Amino acid sequence: MVRKKKAEEYEAKIQQALGVLGEVSEDSTTPRNIRRAAKDAMNALQSPEFTPAVRASNAVSLLDEILQDPNMPPYTRVKLWSVMSFIEAIKD
Numbered sequence: 001m002v003r004k005k006k007a008e009e010y011e012a013k014i015q016q017a018l019g020v021l022g023e024v025s026e027d028s029t030t031p032r033n034i035r036r037a038a039k040d041a042m043n044a045l046q047s048p049e050f051t052p053a054v055r056a057s058n059a060v061s062l063l064d065e066i067l068q069d070p071n072m073p074p075y076t077r078v079k080l081w082s083v084m085s086f087i088e089a090i091k092d
Contacts, residue, residue: 010052011091014045017059020079021045022057031074033074037066038080045087061085 024030025038044058063080066072072080 004037007052012085013090014052014065017083018042018045020083020086024076024079027076030073031069031071033073034066034076035067037062041083051092053090053092056087059087 003058021038021042025035027035033070041062043061044045045055047055047058050058063084067077067080067084
């Protein structure tokens, strides 16, 4: 019962993260490499062959890399930080 509740909670966090990543990936004011990284993170989060924790971990590592980009607009950085906070809590 508890495990099922956790899984639902994690899926909700992933859906939340996907929503924000979708906004970033479609924002034409954001540099192309950052939009691509957001799309890659979305793909990592939606990858069915991994557990939610592995998907979250893969997405975090992709985003962690791009967050160092000096060309990133501040509002995009804030959005990506919020995504990180949603998905960093996901554990197996």
